[in-house]
Amino acid sequence: MGEAPAPKEHLLIVFFRDQPTAQLEYVQRKFPEAEVTFHKIKMGAPVPKELAQKATLLVTFTNLPNPEDAQNLKLIHTFSAGLDHLLGHPILQSTNIPISTSSGIHGPPIAEWAVMNWMVASRKFIESYEAQRAHRWASVNEYFDGLSDQVGKRVGILGYGSIGRQIARVSAALGMTVYAYTASPRTTPESRRDNGYIVPGTGDADGSIPVSWHHGTDKASIHSFLSLGLDHLVIAIPLTPQTTKLIGAEEFALLSAKSTNPYTKPYVTNIARGKVIDQDALIASLKSGELSGAAVDVTDPEPLPEDHPLWDAPNVHISPHVSSLGREYFPRSVDILRLNVDRLRKGEEMVNEYKREKGY
Amino acid sequence: MGEAPAPKEHLLIVFFRDQPTAQLEYVQRKFPEAEVTFHKIKMGAPVPKELAQKATLLVTFTNLPNPEDAQNLKLIHTFSAGLDHLLGHPILQSTNIPISTSSGIHGPPIAEWAVMNWMVASRKFIESYEAQRAHRWASVNEYFDGLSDQVGKRVGILGYGSIGRQIARVSAALGMTVYAYTASPRTTPESRRDNGYIVPGTGDADGSIPVSWHHGTDKASIHSFLSLGLDHLVIAIPLTPQTTKLIGAEEFALLSAKSTNPYTKPYVTNIARGKVIDQDALIASLKSGELSGAAVDVTDPEPLPEDHPLWDAPNVHISPHVSSLGREYFPRSVDILRLNVDRLRKGEEMVNEYKREKGY
Numbered sequence: 001m002g003e004a005p006a007p008k009e010h011l012l013i014v015f016f017r018d019q020p021t022a023q024l025e026y027v028q029r030k031f032p033e034a035e036v037t038f039h040k041i042k043m044g045a046p047v048p049k050e051l052a053q054k055a056t057l058l059v060t061f062t063n064l065p066n067p068e069d070a071q072n073l074k075l076i077h078t079f080s081a082g083l084d085h086l087l088g089h090p091i092l093q094s095t096n097i098p099i100s101t102s103s104g105i106h107g108p109p110i111a112e113w114a115v116m117n118w119m120v121a122s123r124k125f126i127e128s129y130e131a132q133r134a135h136r137w138a139s140v141n142e143y144f145d146g147l148s149d150q151v152g153k154r155v156g157i158l159g160y161g162s163i164g165r166q167i168a169r170v171s172a173a174l175g176m177t178v179y180a181y182t183a184s185p186r187t188t189p190e191s192r193r194d195n196g197y198i199v200p201g202t203g204d205a206d207g208s209i210p211v212s213w214h215h216g217t218d219k220a221s222i223h224s225f226l227s228l229g230l231d232h233l234v235i236a237i238p239l240t241p242q243t244t245k246l247i248g249a250e251e252f253a254l255l256s257a258k259s260t261n262p263y264t265k266p267y268v269t270n271i272a273r274g275k276v277i278d279q280d281a282l283i284a285s286l287k288s289g290e291l292s293g294a295a296v297d298v299t300d301p302e303p304l305p306e307d308h309p310l311w312d313a314p315n316v317h318i319s320p321h322v323s324s325l326g327r328e329y330f331p332r333s334v335d336i337l338r339l340n341v342d343r344l345r346k347g348e349e350m351v352n353e354y355k356r357e358k359g360y
Numbered sequence: 361m362g363e364a365p366a367p368k369e370h371l372l373i374v375f376f377r378d379q380p381t382a383q384l385e386y387v388q389r390k391f392p393e394a395e396v397t398f399h400k401i402k403m404g405a406p407v408p409k410e411l412a413q414k415a416t417l418l419v420t421f422t423n424l425p426n427p428e429d430a431q432n433l434k435l436i437h438t439f440s441a442g443l444d445h446l447l448g449h450p451i452l453q454s455t456n457i458p459i460s461t462s463s464g465i466h467g468p469p470i471a472e473w474a475v476m477n478w479m480v481a482s483r484k485f486i487e488s489y490e491a492q493r494a495h496r497w498a499s500v501n502e503y504f505d506g507l508s509d510q511v512g513k514r515v516g517i518l519g520y521g522s523i524g525r526q527i528a529r530v531s532a533a534l535g536m537t538v539y540a541y542t543a544s545p546r547t548t549p550e551s552r553r554d555n556g557y558i559v560p561g562t563g564d565a566d567g568s569i570p571v572s573w574h575h576g577t578d579k580a581s582i583h584s585f586l587s588l589g590l591d592h593l594v595i596a597i598p599l600t601p602q603t604t605k606l607i608g609a610e611e612f613a614l615l616s617a618k619s620t621n622p623y624t625k626p627y628v629t630n631i632a633r634g635k636v637i638d639q640d641a642l643i644a645s646l647k648s649g650e651l652s653g654a655a656v657d658v659t660d661p662e663p664l665p666e667d668h669p670l671w672d673a674p675n676v677h678i679s680p681h682v683s684s685l686g687r688e689y690f691p692r693s694v695d696i697l698r699l700n701v702d703r704l705r706k707g708e709e710m711v712n713e714y715k716r717e718k719g720y
Contacts, residue, residue, distance in 0.1 A: 022623070109507065112483060135667070135668075138682075143680075143685050147682065147685050148688060149469045150472060169533045174468070174562075201532075202511060202535045263382070303497030304495075318488070320497045320498045322503040323483075325504055326509050327505065
């Protein structure tokens with residue numbers, strides 16, 4: 001009403017595998033003003049000249065056009081949360097085309113993967129799965145003492161970004177107490193806000209869920225966090241030279257020693273990168289019973305070799321770096337593009353914009 | 361401070377199996393004014409005369425004293441949510457000793473069991489468990505299209521009591537939309553409240569989570585509820601002659617036909633009683649794909665015979681009626697007793713009181 005009609009857009013999506021029809025239909029519904037083109041292309045290959053030149057909006061994972069073919073491009077949107085794999089590309093160096101990421105959309109699937117693993121452990125799912133395969137109705141005595149739930153349990157979230165926040169949200173609903181850890185101090189309400197994209201109905205936008213916030217990049221700060229009497233440690237920090245093998249034998253021992261739970265030793269969830277953990281130390285702590293279990297969606301190396309001892313470590317669940325995936329990934333990423341196209345049109349600041357001058 | 365010291369109590373706990381020391385220590389900490397006696401006893405056997413005569417507080421599951429031995433008893437507290445199995449006992453007929461139940465403590469464990477099953481299905485847990493056993497790092501392609509999460513999914517909770525409310529709480533944190541169903545209309549804020557015991561930090565005390573409330577005891581009302589485009593149906597209603605086989609072939613067909621999810625057919629969770637469902641119809645709907653899966657902690661009959669076809673129905677998870685169990689069961693039940701002893705002392709109304717005149 002009163003606004004100019006949206007200009008005709010040419011929305012180009014490039015990806016290394018085909019997208020289901022329903023997903024492409026979703027894009028068309030979200031962008032009624034656009035001609036939508038999907039192009040399957042090898043990882044890392046340049047976007048073909050003819051397609052790039054026509055496009056006004058580009059959605060991509062690993063593929064970018066040459067700068068000279070990008071004269072109509074108003075916005076580049078990536079399927080990934082970060083741009084590490086694209087930073088060297090000339091389009092980042094020699095153009096000012098706005099770029100946005102899909103940061104923020106990984107919270108819900110990863111949070112579900114995490115709490116699923118906690119409950120599989122605490123509710124003896126494997127036992128009932130195996131009993132069912134054997135057509136065996138197990139006796140109550142096989143369950144009575146071993147089962148537990150999460151009410152009142154303490155979860156420490158090392159790295160309180162969008163993923164940690166959705167884990168926090170579900171944890172709070174389960175009756176758990178949440179402790180947040182960040183590299184830099186977050187002492188003001190403003191600094192505790194999540195300023196990135198948030199999947200509607202999820203997360204912790206204002207950072208109100210944790211009962212306390214902790215921070216630091218030195219060992220002493222980490223150790224003080226691990227001494228809170230945690231039942232769960234969730235590792236959700238980026239891999240950097242400083243965080244490589246940050247959590248090792250000493251940290252697992254401390255976490256275990258400081259646990260106040262008389263029944264169950266702490267459980268570790270790693271959804272960051274395999275190398276953030278000293279994996280041999282993790283195996284040793286699982287074997288010794290210092291930890292009651294672990295869920296790892298990431299390992300060191302990936303793929304994990306067939307003869308690696310982690311596969312058979314006690315009470316570990318391994319998944320092949322898939323915890324963020326799902327049918328919702330693609331449409332949610334498109335939701336961010338929709339939001340940003342509208343904001344650009346109104347001259348507003350985009351969400352998840354990559355700032356060339358800051359490098360993130 | 362100013363209050364009279366608590367009178368010396370004799371707290372007697374009778375149960376059919378031993379309790380771990382830590383649990384009995386918990387009782388003693390909660391009742392510093394009491395001499396606590398634990399007595400292991402056969403299910404249904406009368407409480408021995410000498411123990412009963414001394415007791416001022418009795419905690420029991422299936423055992424009651426003779427009325428003539430209960431002269432010191434101020435309160436009987438049961439481990440169970442209802443008293444159906446004790447109703448014929450003379451102590452209910454010929455005394456006025458207050459009786460309280462453990463209604464309300466089943467929410468957290470059962471809610472965790474329910475959402476665990478949803479995520480095991482939606483995040484391909486069985487596939488990664490089996491791949492791990494085979495030391496196999498599966499490719500992303502095996503997961504990409506099959507995974508999904510719960511954001512925006514619709515869950516209909518048939519029976520919005522304490523268990524349904526905790527399922528609702530976790531569902532809302534997952535980003536789901538909750539629809540509540542009760543037998544009688546709940547049109548006022550007061551009627552939507554949960555007036556029973558609530559485990560702190562859990563549940564939906566004021567009934568504010570559902571986006572809409574539905575009710576009725578006739579087929580038409582149920583069918584209208586099943587037509588809401590649900591992704592999940594949770595069955596949490598008591599078994600009565602009216603609810604026996606309430607959910608059968610017609611209902612599964614309707615639920616399936618009205619689903620608006622282009623990828624996944626509805627999933628059914630039964631934490632009520634096996635006979636509430638027409639189990640043959642459930643098996644047929646799982647086989648036909650009308651339903652994408654089911655989690656049942658209850659079956660018809662129990663134990664489920666070894667040769668029963670439900671064991672091998674596609675995408676069903678069966679557990680042997682243990683979803684409410686856990687280490688927290690006993691201490692939580694004792695928390696209710698503590699609350700009621702304090703309320704009785706102050707002349708206040710108890711929580712979870714069994715009213716002889718009403719029969720519940």
